[in-house]
Amino acid sequence: MLELSDADAGNLSGDNGPVTKFAARMVVRAAELLSASELIDVSFVHIDACHYYGQAHVDFAQMIVDGGVKVAVPSWTNTVPVSVELPDMRPPEKSPEFLKGARDLMTLYEQMGCRPVWTCAPYQLPGGPGLGEQIVGSESNAVTYYNSAVGARTNKYGDFLDVCCALLGRVPNAGLHRTENRRGQILFRLADDVPDALRHQEMLAHVLGHRVGKAAGSGIPVIDGLPSETSLDSLKAISAATAASGGVALFHAVGVTPEAPDQETAFQGREPEREVVLGIEELRAARDELSTARPGALEMVALGTPHFSFTEFARLAELMDGVKVSPGLVMYVSTSRHVRELIAGKGWLDQLERAGVRIVVDTCTYFTPAVRGANGRVMTNSAKWAYYAPGMLPVEVCFGSLEDCVRSAVAGEVKRDESLWQ
């Protein structure tokens, strides 16, 4: 039975105007559907409803702005379909209404008091939530990353509900907000035949995430066998891939993620419901699933899904030192404005642009309408890009490591180092 605080009840009865009343109605309805007994405070929201999809998105935000209501807690914005700075990146003649709507929506969320970061990797910015904090996440990789790598607590909130929660600063106390529901369910163990060098590769994290997501569905996987020094970029890769191929919103990695210092803690003292052993054969098969095309000449290289981090740019700048992107293809790296500013300060932005790399902010290259160059054979280092793009764009995908992607971009055709997989 749901019990509301006096403030919640006041919002629901319209004490604070019709917009707040509607927000309270939606959050309370969600609480009823989730059998929550109360609403609780959140300290942070990552909003997805700013990602334009049609006029309903604009009408909803306009209703809130017209009502003079603003977000009650720090609320950061997800990616959008357009880059304001690169208007020709998506051919505007294809959908002028779409691009105008997307821009109008960005303005409305700024007016609502959101912090306009326009990124699917808000966790790369300073000032975000920490271990144990109750938050609202929406974009699937960010939900999984915040829950898993940070140890903040969120369910996967859909559009409009995310904003209603932000207007109230309240969520139903249900699902992954509650400790007992964060218990690991399925154990995934890397077999002894997976080479140590491969375990340290970010590429392995993409492949592993893809494989684990498929088998875990919406369950909570626990991964055993990753090195304790596994990077945050690798945790980003696992988050994105498990949320794409499955419905994973939280995973634990033993000895790596904050709620899994050991296997027993990850499972909260219980036994795994099932156990899956992943050997090199299974991982090779999962890697091969991420490529729909045979190797050959490339039209595009797509990096930065989710948004490229400062440390990934450090690696890219080193790999691109003294080489240039082949004139026959376009190489995009998607990132946030924040990270772009950091790499500009290091001189890497200039270096990469001189080498022919196009750095795009605020958006991603697998969204429709397709960016220029997104047709034919595309290479990516992202399991998430490889999973979604062939269904959304007229492309075939070759998956490889960051190093493979750079060598291929320079050569103009797919080049992959197979030695790590032997």
Place this chain on the structure above:
Amino acid sequence: MNIQGKTLHEGEAAGPLLVLDEPLSFWGGFDPQTGEIIDRHHPQAGERAGGKILALTETRGSAGTPAGVAEAIRKGEGPAAIIVVKQDVNLVAGAMTAAQLYRIQVPVISIDAGDFARLKTGEQVDIKADGSIHFTP
């Protein structure tokens, strides 16, 4: 022969059933401008939801689902009602938003899996305000 469902979002509707064999994402798998299922891997790809009583076990994944639902309803290409097995917050959020913005009431009703198995595409049904589903000859 009628089915008593649980009302997740209020309303009344009538129309032919469109029963989905698999979950659907309304972002990426569904075009709200036309109401068409565009996920190439979906068994009902190419079907249109407009005016139908859309029955599915649950939605798939994406945060964009409420917006896809609300946008299709705005365009007049949305389902007349939605029947689900899982009590899906995203579908309800989309239907509530459409009701608030456009005064169009698309009921969302949950039923159990056994009743869901009795639904067949093309059958005419009435959805009543109490959440009951009536088969009409």
